[in-house]
Amino acid sequence: MEKQLEWTMHLDDTYYMNVFGKRMPVVFTHGKGVYLFSSEDKKYLDMIGGIAVSSLGHAHPRLVRAVCTQARKFIHCSNYFYIEKQAELARKLCDLGFADRVFLCNSGAEANEGAIKLARGYFYRQGAPRPKIVSADRSFHGRTMTTIAATGQEKMRTPFEPLMPGVVHVPYNDIDALKKEVDKTTCAVIIEMVQGESGVYPADLSYIRAIRSICDSTGALLIADEVQTGVARTGTFFAYEQYGITPDILTLAKGLAGGVPIGAVLSTQEASTGFLPGDHGSTFGGNPLACTAALAVLDEVDRKNLVGKAKSTGAFLVKKLRLLARKHEIIEEIRGAGLLIGISLKKPVAVALKKKCFEAGLLIGSVGDQVIRLAPPLILTRAQAASFITTFDAVLTESGSTI
Ligand SMILES: Cc1ncc(COP(=O)(O)O)c(C=O)c1O
Structure with a gap:
């Protein structure tokens, strides 16, 4: 209904803090699989998936069933008590990769806060505190005061200074610059395997391997920020797997619980000694509802081989997009994982x-002025990917010189 859209826009304009600027003029009422449906009964193919969040698409029956079943039992209980689903999720996340220990929280920024705090705590507990964090230009690690300090985009930091001290930024994919900055005062290097928020820039193989060896030689911890790249998104469960290294600490959020808010800090046994009882915690983090949702997502990722599907459907999309790039001059490059x-x-x-894609029933993301980002649900089929390509091609053809 048009009224529903108008009314929501009015309420938003009047009462919500204007942090998102002008949003797309739509209110979604429900979703199914890779589609979202608006209050005006229009169907949209969701190629952005809540920015890499809706890993199982919308209203996935197994996820819905798991969440409803848990909600009927209890949604929350305090971390004063043992929580069965939390313990199960921690074990599952450790089984999937390098980690021995897990801490659960509520978002990507909170996970990165926890990771940085853990790294600082680790050296403090060793009796030799190290203040310095090395991060990359163009990186994005969240919106809290510490994570904007770590974020390599000046426009996000300047208005909120003074920030947490101790962070140094170096150009991404530049091994020499990193070598110059990482030293015996560095507690951690925080890095994304693919910089999603600044335009989808994958790290070079040699770069990530060099970070590992520089960290090893200086004793600094390697924090992999896999908030966006984790949970099968890049065609392996964790993106670090493609680089033949393991981090000391890793953060997850976005796709982990398919849209139920969650964040996770994963670490080796050694790095986990940075927190002693009472050092860290969260009221909501690791509650039964979020953990049940994450377990359902991980189960489905496994049952349906969504790691393999993300890899093959992603490769199919990249191939087709590269063909479109030959036809449409506006396209400069296709990149990602x-x-x-x-x-x-x-x-x-x-x-x-x-906007043109939106009018044609496609939801895509834009990063800055010059990059389109796709991060669709992992359940996207090849046929759905092909239909995206057909519509996107038509939009580019129709738009011609008007965009
Ligand atoms: C790599 C990375 N780290 C951290 C964050 C922050 O996550 P959240 O918005 O859940 O706080 C994001 C969000 O886009 C991200 O892409």
């Missing part, structure tokens, strides 16, 4: 193109 794909444009028309 698995189902995290960036389409860089030759002109600053990403927002205009996103």
Whole structure:
């Protein structure tokens, strides 16, 4: 109903803090699989998936059943008590990769806060505190005061200074710059395997391997921020697997519980000694509802081989997009990994193109003026990917010189 949209826009304009600027003029009422449906009964193919969050798409029956069953039992209980689903989820996350220990929280930023705090705590507990954190230019690690300090985008930091001291930024994929900054005062290097929020830039193989060896030689901990790249998104469960290294600490959030808020800090046994009882915690973190949702997602990722699907459907999309790039001059480059794909444009028309796609029933993301980002649900089929390509091709053809 048009009224529902108008009324929601009015309430939002009047009462919600204006942090998102002008949003897309739509209210979704429900979803099914990779589709969302608006109050005006229009169907949209969701190629952004709540920015890499809706890993099982919308209203996935197994996820819905798991959440409803848990909600009927109890949603929350305090971390004063043992929580069965939390313990099960911690074990599952350790079984999936390098980690021995897990801490659960509520978002990506909170996970990165926890990871940085853990790294500082680790050296403090060793009796030799190290203040320095090395991060990358163009990185994104969250919106809290510590995570904006770690974020390598000045516009996000400047208005809120003074920030947490001790962070140094170096150019991404530049081994020499990293070597110069990481020293015996460095407690951690925090890095994304693919920089999603600044335009989908994957790290070079040699870069991540060099970070590992520089960390090893200086004793610094390697924090992999896999908030966006984790949970099968890039075609392996964790993106670090593609680099032949393991981190000391890793953060997850976004896709882990398919849309139920969650964050996770994973670490080796050694790094986990940075927290003693009472050092860290969370009221909501690791509650039965979020953990049940995450367990359902992980179960489905496993049952349906969504790691393999993200890899093959992602490769299919990249191949087709590269063909489109030959036809449409506006496309400069296609990059990414698995189902995290960036389409860089030759002109600053990403927002205009996103709007045209929206009118054509496609939900895509834009990063800055010149990059389109795709991060669809991991359940996207090849046929659905092909239908996206057909519509996207038509939008580019129709838009021609008007975008
Ligand atoms: C790599 C990375 N780290 C951290 C965050 C922050 O996560 P959240 O928005 O859940 O706090 C994001 C969000 O986009 C992200 O992409």
